[in-house]
Amino acid sequence: MSTNRLTPFTKRSITMNNSIPEILGQEQIDLARLKKQAQLTQTSIPKTPRITRTxxxxxxxxxxxxxxxxxxxxxIDELIQSVANENHQLARQLHEAQVAYLKLQAHTASLQSLKDCYCRYAHMLDGARTMFNAYQQTSTKRDSIDQVKLGLKECTQTLCAIEAQLEAMLGTFVLSLQEISGFSRICPGDEYEIVIRYGQQKWKTRGRIRKHDRTEQIWTRQIFHLKAKLADLLLIKVNEVKLLGVSLKTIGTKCFEVNNFYSIEAQRMIINANQSGTIKLIFLIHW
Incomplete structure (x- = not known):
């Protein structure tokens, strides 16, 4: 899992008319640095913030x-106790555990700090929208409306940039395809195609059931690495290959929320590929 550090905060004041509240507040993050870091990590910056899902x-x-x-x-507490009891063979293991714990704490603190900042800007964006709608319904000067629109734009850009940095810190999902099963529905010699879409990421694999043993399956790809995203859904489509690989018959398409994939332990996921549930896909998921 990535352990990118939190982008430092900078303070800069915004000059606004006395009649207009300071929509963005006094403390802001460095938007230019956020954008540059997103480019370095090859993370795309969304154009519209996805606040609820984020x-x-x-x-x-x-x-x-x-x-x-x-x-x-x-x-760590158990290892300290063991080392204190003169079990010095565990000293190296204790040191490694302490280093990993400190990295985990730093990574968690970075995510929490970015989340807090994101919440503040989301609140500012809501206030800016309310103010903009109110000004449009009154005879407010054009300069005042333009100033509010500027604040609205900067809030939106900052939220999108924070989302990009957060995505760079979420790590990767590793999906391992175990098998496709279906008892009487799966026959020896059958061939299937599985398409996996997650945001802009797309993977495709084909598998064939051995003629002499239906439990033995050959797939062109069984491991899929998916960069974790903040707001995208996982889509899995299963097709049955017909007519010597020329024609495809769609068995089913499933869409999943991936928030349950975040787990330290490996998880086993069983998917009903068709509506009746007679064909199932089995994946092992690591984060």
Whole structure:
């Protein structure tokens, strides 16, 4: 999992008319640096902030990290006790555990700080929209409306840049395709195609059921690395290959929320590929 550090905060004041409240507040993050870091990590910056889904994802991630942090702390306490009892063979293991714990704490703190900043700007954006709508319904001077529009634009750009940096810190999902099963529905010699879409990421694999043993399957690809995203859904489509690989018959398409994928332990996911559930896909998910 990535351990990018939090972008430092900078303070700069914005000169506004006395009659207009300071929409953006006094403390802001360095927008230019956020954009540059997004380019370095090859993370695309969205044009529109996805506030609700972003906060929901961050809540899931931070919950998992905090739980893992507690487990690591408990393990360190046990190792300290063992070393204190003159079991010096565990000293190296204790040191490694302490280093990993400190990295985890720093990464969690960075995510939490960015989340707090994101929440502040989301609140400012809501206030700027309310003010803009109110000014449009009154005879306010054009300069005042333009100033509010400027604040609205800067809030939007900052939220989008923060989302890009957060995505760079979410790590990667590794999906391992175990098998396709279906009892009487899966026959020896059948061939299937699986398409996986996650945001702009797309993977495709084809598999064939062995003629002499339906439990033995050959796939062109079984491991899929998906860069974790804040607001995208995972889509899995299963096709049955017909007519010597020329024609495809769609069996089913499933769409998933990935927030449950954030877990320290590996998870086994069983998907009903068709509506009746007679064909199932089995994946092993690591984060």
């Amino acid at each position: 906060l929901k994802t961050l809540e899931s991630v931070l919950k998992v990290l905090e739980e893992h942090s507690r487990k690591c702390k408990h393990q």
